[in-house]
Amino acid sequence: MxxxxxxxxxxxxxxxxxxxxxxxxxxxxxxxxxxxxxxxxxxxxxxxxxxxxxxxxxxxxxxxxxxxxxxxxxxxxxxxxxxxxxxxxxxxxxxxxxxxxxxxxxxxxxxxxxxxxxxxxxEVEVRAHRKVEAGESVPVKLSHVVINSPNPEATVAFYERHLRFALSDTLMHPRMGSMMWFLRTNRFHHSLAIARGPHVALHHASFEMRGIDEYMRGTGRLLRAGVEKVWGPGRHMAGNNTFSYFLDPHGNTVEYTTELEQLDEDTWHPHLYDFSDPMVSDQWGTANPMNELVARQSFNDPDRGVFVAPPV
Known part of the structure; x- marks a missing residue:
C-alpha cells in the first residue's frame, strides 16, 4: 500500500x-x-x-x-x-x-x-500562536470538515485510494443504509467526514475548543446572541466528541466541539453505528432530537463551485 x-x-x-x-x-x-x-x-x-x-x-x-x-x-x-x-x-x-x-x-x-x-x-510558515487560557471560549483550531456527496461511496473511495485516508467509523440507519463515513489522516478520529446528501455541498466545519467549560461557554454566548442553533449541545458516539451546531449568516453549519478521540491506529477497528439509537447521536441526551429538519439544515445549498477553481 x-x-x-x-x-x-x-x-x-x-x-x-x-x-x-x-x-x-x-x-x-x-x-x-x-x-x-x-x-x-x-x-x-x-x-x-x-x-x-x-x-x-x-x-x-x-x-x-x-x-x-x-x-x-x-x-x-x-x-x-x-x-x-x-x-x-x-x-x-x-x-x-x-x-x-x-x-x-x-x-x-x-x-x-x-x-x-x-x-x-x-513548508507553510508557522504562525505565532498561543495557549488558550481557561475560560476562553474561542477556537483553538479547525478540528474537521464534513462534506455532502450524492454519491458518498465513490467519494469515500476517492479519499481512501488517492489520499490514503483511513476509515474510522460509519453511521448507518436501518431504512436508509450507510449515511456518514469518518476518515482520518492522523491519530485524530477524523479530519474529514463524508455524508450522504442530495447535492455536493459543505455539511459543516468544526472548531476545537479548549475543554468542556470553554465549549459550553461558547455555546451559551451564541445562544444568548440569538444565533440559530441547529443541534446540540451533546456528545456523539463516533469520535466521542461534543457538538453544538449553529448556522452562520449564509446558512453554512459551523460546530463547536472538544475532546475528539485520538486512536491507536495499529489496533483500531471501525464501528458501524446505528444512529437511530439515541445514544449514538448523543450520549448525554441533552441535544434536540436528530430529525429531518436538523438533517435538512446540514444539506446546505448546492455548491456552485463544482469543477470551477476559485480565482484566489
Whole structure:
C-alpha cells in the first residue's frame, strides 16, 4: 500500500455574497482573529493554532465552498502526491509551485471526484500562536470538515485510494443504509467526514475548543446572541466528541466541539453505528432530537463551485 502523504487539516475557504456580515460573525461572534485582510478577502486564524489561518472568506457573487486545504510534511511529498494523482487521472487545478497565500509554502490544487477544489501544501510558515487560557471560549483550531456527496461511496473511495485516508467509523440507519463515513489522516478520529446528501455541498466545519467549560461557554454566548442553533449541545458516539451546531449568516453549519478521540491506529477497528439509537447521536441526551429538519439544515445549498477553481 502506498504511504500516506497528507498529515493534517489546514483550513477551509468560503466564498460569500455578504462578506461584511460573514466577517463580523466569524470574528466578533465565533472567535476567530483576522490575520490578514485585504479588499474582499480575509484570512482568519484560530488563537491556539500554528496554521496561518483556519478560515478564508472571499467576497463573491455566489456562495460556495472555495476549497479544503491539507498539509504535507515536505515539498518532496507534495510532488509525489501530485505525480500520483496525475498518474491516476485526477484533474490537477495547479501544478506544485510556490504559494502566494499567507505563510507561503509549496503546494498544488486538484479536483476531487465531486468537483471540490482541494489544496495540499508543505513548508507553510508557522504562525505565532498561543495557549488558550481557561475560560476562553474561542477556537483553538479547525478540528474537521464534513462534506455532502450524492454519491458518498465513490467519494469515500476517492479519499481512501488517492489520499490514503483511513476509515474510522460509519453511521448507518436501518431504512436508509450507510449515511456518514469518518476518515482520518492522523491519530485524530477524523479530519474529514463524508455524508450522504442530495447535492455536493459543505455539511459543516468544526472548531476545537479548549475543554468542556470553554465549549459550553461558547455555546451559551451564541445562544444568548440569538444565533440559530441547529443541534446540540451533546456528545456523539463516533469520535466521542461534543457538538453544538449553529448556522452562520449564509446558512453554512459551523460546530463547536472538544475532546475528539485520538486512536491507536495499529489496533483500531471501525464501528458501524446505528444512529437511530439515541445514544449514538448523543450520549448525554441533552441535544434536540436528530430529525429531518436538523438533517435538512446540514444539506446546505448546492455548491456552485463544482469543477470551477476559485480565482484566489
Amino acid at each position: 502506498k504511504e500516506r502523504l497528507i498529515t493534517h487539516l489546514r483550513h477551509v475557504d468560503l466564498a460569500v455574497p455578504d462578506y461584511d456580515k460573514q466577517f463580523e460573525f466569524y470574528t466578533t461572534m465565533w472567535g476567530l482573529t483576522p490575520a490578514i485582510t485585504d479588499e474582499g478577502i480575509a484570512f482568519l486564524a484560530a488563537a491556539g493554532s500554528p496554521e496561518q489561518y483556519s478560515v478564508r472568506l472571499r467576497r463573491a457573487a455566489e456562495k460556495r465552498l472555495d476549497l479544503i486545504a491539507f498539509g504535507a510534511s515536505t515539498p518532496d511529498d507534495v510532488d509525489a502526491l501530485a505525480e500520483r494523482l496525475a498518474a491516476d487521472g485526477v484533474q490537477l487545478v495547479t501544478s506544485p509551485s510556490k504559494m502566494q497565500t499567507p505563510g507561503g509554502g509549496y503546494g498544488f490544487r486538484f479536483f476531487d471526484n465531486d468537483g471540490r477544489t482541494v489544496e495540499v501544501s508543505a
